[in-house]
Amino acid sequence: MGSVRTAVIGVGQTRHVSARHDVSIAGLVREAALEALEDAGMDFGDIDAVVVGKAPDTFEGVVMPELYLADALGAVGKPLLRVHTAGSVGGSTAIVAAKLVMSGIHKRVLTVSFEKQSESNATWGLSVSMPFSAPLVAGAGGYFAPIIRAYMARSNAPRHIGHLVAVKDRLAALRNPKAHLHLPDIDLKAVEESFLLWDPLRYLDTCPSSDGAMALVIGAEDVADAAPNPSAWIHGTAMRSEPTMFAGRDQVNPQAGKDCAADVYAQAGITNPRDDFDCAEVYVPFSWYEPMWLENLGFCAEGDGWKLTEAGATAPDGDIPWNPSGGVLSSNPIGASGMIRFGEAAQQVRQRAGDYQVELKTGKALGHAYGGGSQFFSMWVVGNEKPA
């Protein structure tokens, strides 16, 4: 941890949709940035540095987008960084921005992440066929579905558990006006009858493809104390990575995720995550990743994640709500999805989550993102009180 107490003092995001034909990439990120600045009571002139994150450049075909975005983000004459850690990039970008403040280098940092998936096709962008290699002819779902099947075999989880998550997160999204998917009629039957894409994953078990951007303004303690709206104090940040494939790798319950959680919990004084958090915003792009990450993040014993889901513990009215915003299953501008998790956790402890606000007891929330073949993890803990 750095020595400077640091907080999220502004949060902004676009209304996520399948295609924003009305704006350029610059226009998209700027919408989120301006909303975050307004929340923080600032304009571009107040910002010391800008940190941008997005997923692979193959998605939009804009190489080095951070350079093109400099004027749209008011970054001319300031440090401008770009971060990339696959699907976890939104989280790691927020952490890089936070570290610039914690370290005392800057006082006010704007961080923005985005994806404009309508400009190409993520399945193509993620599985470009390369010479010499046997192609992965199944897309992202085809990579993760066998790992989900392995989890089901290992935990003896009933087949409907994933569908429960698919329904829960879409119903939660109905209270979030920024969510991409609003499916008021969704129920277990609708999920069970949706197209079987990658057995065991059905269509409604998977995340949408979205255009969207997320922005945070992160400030040092003295800046946060003077901010017009409540602060989400950063109590811990952690990142971990591991190779996609190595002998003895647990693909279902990756060591890097467990290590990342242990690190961030130690920083934030979290000993029992189910009790110590008021909610968690966790990267769940396929429904089954809720029970899998419940175990990986230590919210229960290994093998018990699906039981929490089945009992409703993770619903908005459960004892530990997961993804009250609707989560990645309801909005997925890939490069922004991790930062949306981090920002939604901040909005909860700032009590600015509107109709999907959870009740605050401990005043702490977890933001989580993962990426690649479950090989990059980034997490932070935010709270409504300053860290010790």
Next chain:
Amino acid sequence: MTSTEPLIEHHVLEYPGGYTRSVGPAISRYLTGLRAGKIIGVRIGDGRVMVPPTEYDPETGGAIDEYVEVGPAGTVVCWTWVSEPRAGRHHLTKPFAFALVRPDGADVPMVHVVDVASADEMSVGMRVMPRWADDRVGYVTDLDAWVPMSDGDMARTPSPQRSGGRAGAERAPVDQSDGAASGAPDLTEPVTGITVPIRLEYEINAGVAASKYLRGMAEGRILGQRAVDSDKVYVPPRGSDPTTGAPTEIEVEVGPNGTVTTFCVTNIPGLSELAPPVPYVSAQILLDGANTPWLGLVQGIAVDDVRMGLRVRAVWDENLRPDARCLKWFEPNGEPDAPYESYREYA
């Protein structure tokens, strides 16, 4: 080439059909203007006119929306001569000048090409006029090139003859209808989107370790590798053990039999041109003797009969070559299923 040198293959990275780019309000004005034979710039906060128009004030990041027509005549600010244009790379196929041209009324020059017969005709300060494409569709190449201006030339009409080559035949299609990349352009609506072909070409070097493994493929053998101080066999090998970084110098033949540790049934057609008809099974297969799973297809069995623990063997293309794609798929080898405990740590 000796048999120990790394294999190299030419590779083209190109999104099929090109990226569908929504251009935003500033570039929309610019492209819509080009289609009408006009050059549109924008006035920024300090009063200067930028062309092509920027979407935001490049000095302050502020919002701007005062669009102004500039030109059509302009002045060459500086230039360089391209004596050997590269086919398919340069806009013009005959020698030309790259130049910074400042249209009258603009405060900054734009990068463009000047089409003259030789470098002797180029000079800083020379006056130039746009030569418009005949079939303007709302794309940057609508302004085909700049040409020297002669006296009384202000009303010059679009040239009937294009410069040939890439500019005409390979003009990128323009998306005029929010995502539909085909069909005749609507010349009355503003340009909101374009289709952008982006192509990267590489020489991919497989590396020494992978080349050994690939040469095994050419013999119908699957060659893994392990480090001297480890019994963990990696396939495909990347040259080092990812847990220690130690070089994997010892070659170990694995397979051709293996066990399906987990799998999925894909019902989505068209995920890859190499994908078989749906439904098909892609699986993690633990090859006998290997310690990492192989991602491959399972064929020769009804998809509903595929199960964890199924024993399979590799099926090779009849044209064996140093390429992993010649291991086509796996099919049942008739052995009894492997017990779960035997592969549990790999699932």
